[in-house]
Amino acid sequence: METNLVLEGTKFMxxxxxxxxxxxxxxxxxxxxxxxxxxxxxxxxxSIPKEETQNTQNNKKIVAAITAAIMHHRQG
Amino acid sequence: xxxxxxxxITLFALLGFVGASANEHEAAPEAQVTEKQETYxxxxxxxxxxxxxxxxxxxxxxxxxxxxxxxxxxxMSDFHKGWGRVLMILVTFLIFWLAIKKxxxxxxxxxxxxxxxxxxxxxxxxxxxxxxLGVIFQxxxxxxxxxxxxxxxxxxxxxxxxxxxxxxxxxxxxxxQFGIFGTLVGAVALSQYTDIFHFTLQQxxxxxxxxxxxxxxxxxIATNLAPELLGAIAVxxxxxxxxxxxxxxxxxxxxxxxxxxxxxxxxxxHVSRIEKxxxxxxxxxxxxxxxxxxxxxxxxxxFGNFLKESGVVDRLSDTMQxxxxxxxxxxxxxxVGSKLAADQFLVxxxxxxxxxxxxxxxxxxxxxxxxxxxxxxxxxxxxxxxxGSAGVSAVPMAxxxxxxxxxxYDRTNMLLMHAMGPNVAGVIGSAVAAGVLLSIFK
Numbered sequence: 001m002e003t004n005l006v007l008e009g010t011k012f013m014x015x016x017x018x019x020x021x022x023x024x025x026x027x028x029x030x031x032x033x034x035x036x037x038x039x040x041x042x043x044x045x046x047s048i049p050k051e052e053t054q055n056t057q058n059n060k061k062i063v064a065a066i067t068a069a070i071m072h073h074r075q076g
Numbered sequence: 077x078x079x080x081x082x083x084x085i086t087l088f089a090l091l092g093f094v095g096a097s098a099n100e101h102e103a104a105p106e107a108q109v110t111e112k113q114e115t116y117x118x119x120x121x122x123x124x125x126x127x128x129x130x131x132x133x134x135x136x137x138x139x140x141x142x143x144x145x146x147x148x149x150x151x152m153s154d155f156h157k158g159w160g161r162v163l164m165i166l167v168t169f170l171i172f173w174l175a176i177k178k179x180x181x182x183x184x185x186x187x188x189x190x191x192x193x194x195x196x197x198x199x200x201x202x203x204x205x206x207x208x209l210g211v212i213f214q215x216x217x218x219x220x221x222x223x224x225x226x227x228x229x230x231x232x233x234x235x236x237x238x239x240x241x242x243x244x245x246x247x248x249x250x251x252x253q254f255g256i257f258g259t260l261v262g263a264v265a266l267s268q269y270t271d272i273f274h275f276t277l278q279q280x281x282x283x284x285x286x287x288x289x290x291x292x293x294x295x296x297i298a299t300n301l302a303p304e305l306l307g308a309i310a311v312x313x314x315x316x317x318x319x320x321x322x323x324x325x326x327x328x329x330x331x332x333x334x335x336x337x338x339x340x341x342x343x344x345x346h347v348s349r350i351e352k353x354x355x356x357x358x359x360x361x362x363x364x365x366x367x368x369x370x371x372x373x374x375x376x377x378x379f380g381n382f383l384k385e386s387g388v389v390d391r392l393s394d395t396m397q398x399x400x401x402x403x404x405x406x407x408x409x410x411x412v413g414s415k416l417a418a419d420q421f422l423v424x425x426x427x428x429x430x431x432x433x434x435x436x437x438x439x440x441x442x443x444x445x446x447x448x449x450x451x452x453x454x455x456x457x458x459x460x461x462x463x464g465s466a467g468v469s470a471v472p473m474a475x476x477x478x479x480x481x482x483x484x485y486d487r488t489n490m491l492l493m494h495a496m497g498p499n500v501a502g503v504i505g506s507a508v509a510a511g512v513l514l515s516i517f518k
Contacts, residue, residue, distance in 0.1 A: 005264040013257035044348040
């Protein structure tokens with residue numbers, strides 16, 4: 001067995017690292033594309049904004065009440 | 077009720093009949109056994125005691141049996157039959173100490189250590205083909221079943237969220253695989269230019285996969301390419317994984333500037349459930365297209381993850397994460413331990429494997445950090461190079477180390493979730509690297 005092992009090992013290294021990087025780059029691109037598609041066409045039904053609208057409504061009511069109170073106070 | 081009873085009785089009668097006919101078939105060898113027993117003749121009591129003393133462990137260690145073969149059926153030197161075993165039993169005590177007192181991966185090192193202890197018992201031949209360690213080894217290690225099952229459990233424990241929210245950090249997990257291939261070159265150079273070691277390319281590849289910092293992958297590759305080195309490779313792999321908090325920080329600090337270590341990364345975006353559900357299928361599809369040789373590992377990993385993310389089979393995913401992985405860990409540890417028999421472990425190669433393993437870990441860590449620095453040269457959100465070291469799998473230990481080192485310089489800089497991205501990408505990366513090595517030697 002007189003093959004140059006170190007040379008063989010170096011070939012392995014280039015092939016291996018090349019494959020790992022190519023695989024991961026394709027994976028990154030595919031993931032980005034998939035995420036874009038999913039978020040555009042199947043956006044997650046978000047429950048948080050609903051609460052926010054409720055909150056803002058509540059806030060509005062509170063603001064209205066406070067303004068009314070102030071008005072009342074000033075008039076009184 | 078009566079009908080049921082009648083049925084039951086018929087069933088037993090049938091079983092009895094089948095059993096009886098089976099007995100008839102076995103009757104011939106049984107007769108021989110009884111014949112042998114009949115040849116037993118009464119012995120003088122002193123002779124009996126003398127014969128018994130010959131079967132003790134003390135005698136086996138002091139006067140090795142010249143006809144004894146190793147668990148793999150090869151002749152052994154007297155050293156490996158006698159004092160080598162004592163030495164190995166002491167080594168397993170050292171492993172116990174490391175696991176219990178120092179907290180080095182006790183979940184694996186304890187079963188491995190105890191398996192090693194049992195495998196080095198003379199006379200009993202527990203690691204032999206008919207001993208229970210040998211049976212465990214045959215059942216799940218020589219056919220690579222156990223590492224695959226572990227991979228399923230790890231998959232069910234993995235959250236790809238951090239990776240999905242910042243996919244480019246996966247490149248760090250790729251760069252860290254340089255530890256594997258750099259060490260491969262180192263290992264073949266060692267056997268080419270020294271006379272002590274003669275590693276074939278297969279053996280060199282199996283050793284270098286330690287740099288993947290992934291126990292199951294190491295075992296998978298070692299059983300495939302170099303089963304004779306399995307014990308040393310598994311022990312090195314798991315011990316270095318335990319040593320991650322000691323090996324990595326100096327390398328990370330040496331390669332980064334103070335300013336780089338303080339880089340704050342942008343907060344991770346929210347990842348939807350469908351994204352998480354699609355990702356395992358996406359990666360598996362890619363590996364089918366690019367590298368089918370890596371699909372046993374990636375397939376099992378993604379299966380576990382898919383069940384977890386599906387959210388409808390919590391029972392199964394829970395079993396994988398807990399019961400199954402625990403049971404398999406016990407078996408895997410004992411099976412690997414059976415390879416700690418003196419004749420297989422006390423060889424010069426082990427020393428080289430331990431050295432090359434630590435080299436693989438260090439090179440992988442350095443490559444990950446350097447890759448992060450290279451990526452920072454390009455426009456876009458900056459990456460804290462400290463998370464580069466998490467690219468060597470070792471989930472989640474390596475990510476915790478990144479976080480800890482980052483906090484040393486800026487108390488408010490939480491890197492843990494950022495580091496989980498390259499960390500899980502490292503698992504995929506080492507599985508791909510393993511697939512490449514397998515495909516080369518096909």
